[in-house]
Amino acid sequence: MKTISGNPYLTKKDGALLIDNISLNELLKTYSTPFMIFLENRIRNNITTFLKVFESAFNNAQCFYSFKANFLPEICNIVQSEGLGAELIGLPELKLALKLNFPPEKIIVGGPYLPQQLIEKCVKEEVKEIVVYNLNDLVRINRIAKKHNHIQKICLRIMNQKYGAKLGIYLNQINVNKLKEITKECEHLRITTLLSHYSSQMNNSELFTKNLKVILDNAKILFNAGIKVENINLGGGFPEAAIMPENQLRELAKKIKSLINNFEFNFNSIYFEPGRYLVGDAGLLIAKIINITEDRWIFLNVGNHICPKFAKSSMRFYNASRIEEPHKFKTSIAGIIPTDQDVLAKDYFFTNDLKEGDLVVITNVGAYNLTFSNRFPYLLPNVILVKDITAINIFNPSVNHDFSIN
Numbered sequence: 368m369k370t371i372s373g374n375p376y377l378t379k380k381d382g383a384l385l386i387d388n389i390s391l392n393e394l395l396k397t398y399s400t401p402f403m404i405f406l407e408n409r410i411r412n413n414i415t416t417f418l419k420v421f422e423s424a425f426n427n428a429q430c431f432y433s434f435k436a437n438f439l440p441e442i443c444n445i446v447q448s449e450g451l452g453a454e455l456i457g458l459p460e461l462k463l464a465l466k467l468n469f470p471p472e473k474i475i476v477g478g479p480y481l482p483q484q485l486i487e488k489c490v491k492e493e494v495k496e497i498v499v500y501n502l503n504d505l506v507r508i509n510r511i512a513k514k515h516n517h518i519q520k521i522c523l524r525i526m527n528q529k530y531g532a533k534l535g536i537y538l539n540q541i542n543v544n545k546l547k548e549i550t551k552e553c554e555h556l557r558i559t560t561l562l563s564h565y566s567s568q569m570n571n572s573e574l575f576t577k578n579l580k581v582i583l584d585n586a587k588i589l590f591n592a593g594i595k596v597e598n599i600n601l602g603g604g605f606p607e608a609a610i611m612p613e614n615q616l617r618e619l620a621k622k623i624k625s626l627i628n629n630f631e632f633n634f635n636s637i638y639f640e641p642g643r644y645l646v647g648d649a650g651l652l653i654a655k656i657i658n659i660t661e662d663r664w665i666f667l668n669v670g671n672h673i674c675p676k677f678a679k680s681s682m683r684f685y686n687a688s689r690i691e692e693p694h695k696f697k698t699s700i701a702g703i704i705p706t707d708q709d710v711l712a713k714d715y716f717f718t719n720d721l722k723e724g725d726l727v728v729i730t731n732v733g734a735y736n737l738t739f740s741n742r743f744p745y746l747l748p749n750v751i752l753v754k755d756i757t758a759i760n761i762f763n764p765s766v767n768h769d770f771s772i773n
């Protein structure tokens with residue numbers, strides 16, 4: 368059986384598409400396009416690979432799934448059942464993670480916006496760490512921790528020093544002095560960890576090593592200022608698992624390990640916060656061609672409201688109605704938002720024959736697509752969770768209103 372899009376759970380057999388162990392034709396008896404599919408076994412398989420690689424390279428690796436990549440409760444539940452922790456940015460995600468029984472000691476929460484209610488909940492629930500992007504937030508957290516007689520562990524997000532970087536704390540002399548003052552005064556805080564997240568879709572190990580160097584340089588700056596961090600957090604940024612095969616991930620882990628081993632201090636734990644790698648290639652969209660122009664533009668019945676450019680997914684397109692035909696003919700693909708800007712792909716290699724009604728599979732849409740999806744006034748797609756031979760409808764637009772959590 369031949370796999371499609373490098374995804375072992377998407378195969379073709381006798382001219383038909385198999386999604387895990389269900390044929391696409393079977394799903395089409397119940398669902399009309401566009402609909403979205405998540406492959407439970409692929410998520411589990413990606414988690415296993417990630418843990419295997421990083422736990423064999425390090426004896427102190429910890430993994431926290433970045434909920435923002437995909438916060439559908441059923442998806443987060445799968446991640447929880449595999450024993451990973453959670454990396455969250457806000458109160459709705461925190462409530463969801465607690466409801467799904469992620470243990471607080473495996474929950475890291477923080478971001479550029481830390482409303483009072485979020486800090487209160489983090490402190491009361493005793494989450495593992497609060498991630499701070501702004502030194503002034505430390506004083507606010509300390510006040511709340513003091514009220515609850517709690518010592519709150521803090522992870523500092525440092526600026527990654529890429530051109531144009533804005534997020535995180537820049538540890539220049541002024542800020543180091545300020546941090547020293549704050550840590551002296553804030554007795555209910557303990558700075559335990561340094562985080563830098565470099566970028567998305569990092570297909571090149573150099574970007575990971577640049578990120579690590581930023582963390583190590585800043586750990587040293589803090590050490591010289593009398594603040595010794597125990598852990599480092601390398602963030603996420605891995606591409607979809609179908610794009611970064613296991614051997615490449617293993618090479619990357621080796622490089623990271625050698626840089627850490629050559630550093631002058633030891634760390635208790637090395638954290639990773641993958642989002643896209645775990646769920647990106649576990650999501651597919653099934654759409655259909657609704658219009659074809661003479662110059663080989665095809666219009667699909669989905670668009671950038673469900674596959675937003677902001678998601679930065681490595682989308683691949685297959686003509687499922689002609690899956691055995693060569694995909695070698697340049698075709699441009701547009702969506703259904705009534706603007707010329709709704710372009711999904713330009714000059715993409717697709718089948719020569721094109722017909723209205725042909726089914727199109729879009730792969731690698733499991734991460735950030737729903738997160739960034741918007742309210743363009745079309746009906747949202749059904750979302751189906753497929754595992755082996757079972758298919759469960761986990762989002763039905765006529766019953767559920769939208770994907771948001773509260």
Ligand SMILES: Cc1ncc(COP(=O)(O)O)c(C=O)c1O
Pocket residue numbers: 433436454564566567568602603604605640641642643644734
């Ligand atoms: C701090 C942090 N950690 C983890 C992630 C997850 O990144 P990815 O899904 O690219 O692995 C992000 C994404 O923006 C992030 O900002």
